[in-house]
Amino acid sequence: MTEKIMIFDSTLRDGEQTPGARLNRKEKLKIAKQLAKLNVDVIECGFPVSSPGEFKAVQSIAQQVKGPIITALARTIQGDIDAVWEAIKDAERPRIHTFLGSSDIHMKYKLQKDPQTLLEMGVEAVRYAKRYTADVQYSLEDATRSDLDYMCRVIEAVINAGATVINLPDTVGYAVPEEYGAMISNIMNRVPNIDKAIVSVHCHNDLGLAVANSLEAIKYGARQVECNINGIGERAGNAALEEIVTGLVIRKDYFQDYRTDVQLDEIYKTSRLVSNLTGIPIPVNKAVIGINAFAHSSGIHQDGVLKNLSTYEIINAELIGGKAAQMVLTARSGRHAVKNELQEMGFVLEETEFAQFFEAFLELADKKKEVFREDLEALMADRLAYAAPTYSLEYLQTVSGSRSIPAAVVKLKKDDEIFVETDCGAGPIDAAYNAIDKITGIEPRLETYNLRGVTEGRDALGEVSIMIQYQDKNIVGRGTSTDIIEASVRAYLNGVNKLLSICHMNGNGHTNGCGCDVK
Numbered sequence: 001m002t003e004k005i006m007i008f009d010s011t012l013r014d015g016e017q018t019p020g021a022r023l024n025r026k027e028k029l030k031i032a033k034q035l036a037k038l039n040v041d042v043i044e045c046g047f048p049v050s051s052p053g054e055f056k057a058v059q060s061i062a063q064q065v066k067g068p069i070i071t072a073l074a075r076t077i078q079g080d081i082d083a084v085w086e087a088i089k090d091a092e093r094p095r096i097h098t099f100l101g102s103s104d105i106h107m108k109y110k111l112q113k114d115p116q117t118l119l120e121m122g123v124e125a126v127r128y129a130k131r132y133t134a135d136v137q138y139s140l141e142d143a144t145r146s147d148l149d150y151m152c153r154v155i156e157a158v159i160n161a162g163a164t165v166i167n168l169p170d171t172v173g174y175a176v177p178e179e180y181g182a183m184i185s186n187i188m189n190r191v192p193n194i195d196k197a198i199v200s201v202h203c204h205n206d207l208g209l210a211v212a213n214s215l216e217a218i219k220y221g222a223r224q225v226e227c228n229i230n231g232i233g234e235r236a237g238n239a240a241l242e243e244i245v246t247g248l249v250i251r252k253d254y255f256q257d258y259r260t261d262v263q264l265d266e267i268y269k270t271s272r273l274v275s276n277l278t279g280i281p282i283p284v285n286k287a288v289i290g291i292n293a294f295a296h297s298s299g300i301h302q303d304g305v306l307k308n309l310s311t312y313e314i315i316n317a318e319l320i321g322g323k324a325a326q327m328v329l330t331a332r333s334g335r336h337a338v339k340n341e342l343q344e345m346g347f348v349l350e351e352t353e354f355a356q357f358f359e360a361f362l363e364l365a366d367k368k369k370e371v372f373r374e375d376l377e378a379l380m381a382d383r384l385a386y387a388a389p390t391y392s393l394e395y396l397q398t399v400s401g402s403r404s405i406p407a408a409v410v411k412l413k414k415d416d417e418i419f420v421e422t423d424c425g426a427g428p429i430d431a432a433y434n435a436i437d438k439i440t441g442i443e444p445r446l447e448t449y450n451l452r453g454v455t456e457g458r459d460a461l462g463e464v465s466i467m468i469q470y471q472d473k474n475i476v477g478r479g480t481s482t483d484i485i486e487a488s489v490r491a492y493l494n495g496v497n498k499l500l501s502i503c504h505m506n507g508n509g510h511t512n513g514c515g516c517d518v519k
């Protein structure tokens with residue numbers, strides 16, 4: 001038999017405390033509905049006393065979102081508790097959550113009251129909240145920096161006053177797992193009436209230990225874990241919901257006694273929704289839901305994953321409703337991955353053709369961060385067009401600027417012969433085209449010129465497509481490169497080569513007197 005761990009989602013309360021993450025009523029409602037689909041146990045949706053807009057947002061959620069317990073936060077102040085109740089009273093299952101600092105630091109500097117007075121304030125707040133609802137959660141803010149004896153006294157007293165959930169937050173993300181586990185264990189053993197309440201944990205990520213601390217607490221008796229989608233929250237954030245629930249499933253060999261009721265395949269959608277509405281981006285390397293979490297980029301990993309996913313993947317993306325493993329092609333990719341991607345795109349190359357293609361791939365990949373499918377397509381198009389290359393580009397240098405005469409040096413290779421020419425022009429591209437004309441001995445007219453970014457980003461591959469006219473022939477040429485001048489020259493050469501091969505194919509080569517004065 002497994003024990004249920006309740007998932008208390010605070011994305012709409014502590015998560016919204018992330019600087020810049022403000023959500024309006026509609027946005028909060030939309031996220032709350034998605035959290036209900038995710039099947040969390042509790043949705044903490046705000047701090048009603050803080051503003052009229054916040055009050056209305058909490059009220060809308062309480063009225064419209066069915067399934068989870070709906071709660072909202074209040075200080076140990078009657079006005080705050082009244083506001084929470086007014087906002088959540090229409091919920092199917094309302095819970096009032098009230099909190100008060102218990103550490104010496106918070107009591108002395110922030111609350112400026114003595115521990116006994118604060119204990120009584122806490123008890124009074126719970127009693128007051130109980131007038132409204134049976135389900136009252138009490139949090140000992142900054143528990144991990146609080147005196148254990150004092151906490152035990154507070155917990156016993158607020159449970160006697162009717163608290164049904166006791167939350168022990170690591171408010172400033174100060175705890176380390178062993179210590180946090182020991183604190184929970186001590187409280188479980190020392191508070192005589194602790195069995196009358198559910199013990200909850202709420203961990204912040206200031207030292208990057210929020211998830212580890214939460215999982216450790218489960219082992220010592222915590223049965224409610226407070227966490228936020230994408231780990232957003234005050235300062236460095238809170239424990240990430242997706243990491244906790246996925247961790248419990250993936251390591252069920254270790255956490256065999258526990259389960260949650262979260263609908264894992266809703267995680268990806270929820271995560272994207274929260275990111276889009278809060279405007280807080282998901283780091284690419286974020287565990288479970290970052291775009292790199294299921295991407296493989298280095299050749300050895302890609303080869304392993306193509307042979308068997310388990311070599312480098314412990315989470316199946318489908319489990320969280322995400323996209324299946326992706327190969328990210330970079331200069332660190334190997335032949336297996338590139339060949340596989342080409343095959344998926346419908347290109348099957350002979351070994352020697354592939355070897356040449358792979359060289360071109362590496363040349364491009366060295367210039368770019370990532371090679372996309374569109375890049376591969378463009379490289380393939382280049383190769384198909386160059387099926388019978390006549391002139392190939394060996395070297396290109398251009399000069400341009402507001403006070404210089406645009407000039408180009410072009411070195412082409414044909415068979416084993418090298419041709420070098422320089423020329424100037426209206427711009428660097430025109431200069432390079434003129435130099436090429438000098439080498440080939442023909443002067444096609446440039447009819448159209450188009451440049452487009454094939455991929456995204458500043459290092460995007462540019463594709464130039466041109467149309468050249470020579471005598472009665474209109475020829476299209478294409479070239480790609482991260483350098484648009486080089487792409488332009490490749491496009492021109494591509495057109496010129498096609499022109500020449502057409503002449504030769506028709507038996508009209510210069511040797512046969514077609515009129516092309518080709519060298």
Ligand SMILES: CC(=O)SCCNC(=O)CCNC(=O)[C@H](O)C(C)(C)COP(=O)(O)OP(=O)(O)OC[C@H]1O[C@@H](n2cnc3c(N)ncnc32)[C@H](O)[C@@H]1OP(=O)(O)O
Binds near residue numbers: 099
């Ligand atoms: C760890 C956490 O995440 S706690 C939750 C944090 N969330 C929020 O703060 C929600 C947004 N906050 C707000 O809208 C406002 O701060 C309000 C409405 C709550 C209060 O606003 P103000 O009345 O202007 O007070 P202000 O925020 O400046 O100061 C907080 C006051 O509450 C007191 N206080 C803090 N926590 C508690 C508590 N749990 N119980 C009782 N009083 C408390 C402080 O000591 C301070 O009191 P003082 O004015 O006597 O010095």
Ligand SMILES: CC(C)C(=O)C(=O)O
Binds near residue numbers: 141142171204
């Ligand atoms: C209000 C409490 C639960 C809190 O957010 C914290 O202590 O971090």
Ligand SMILES: [Mg+2]
Binds near residue numbers: 014169171202204234
């Ligand atoms: Mg918090």
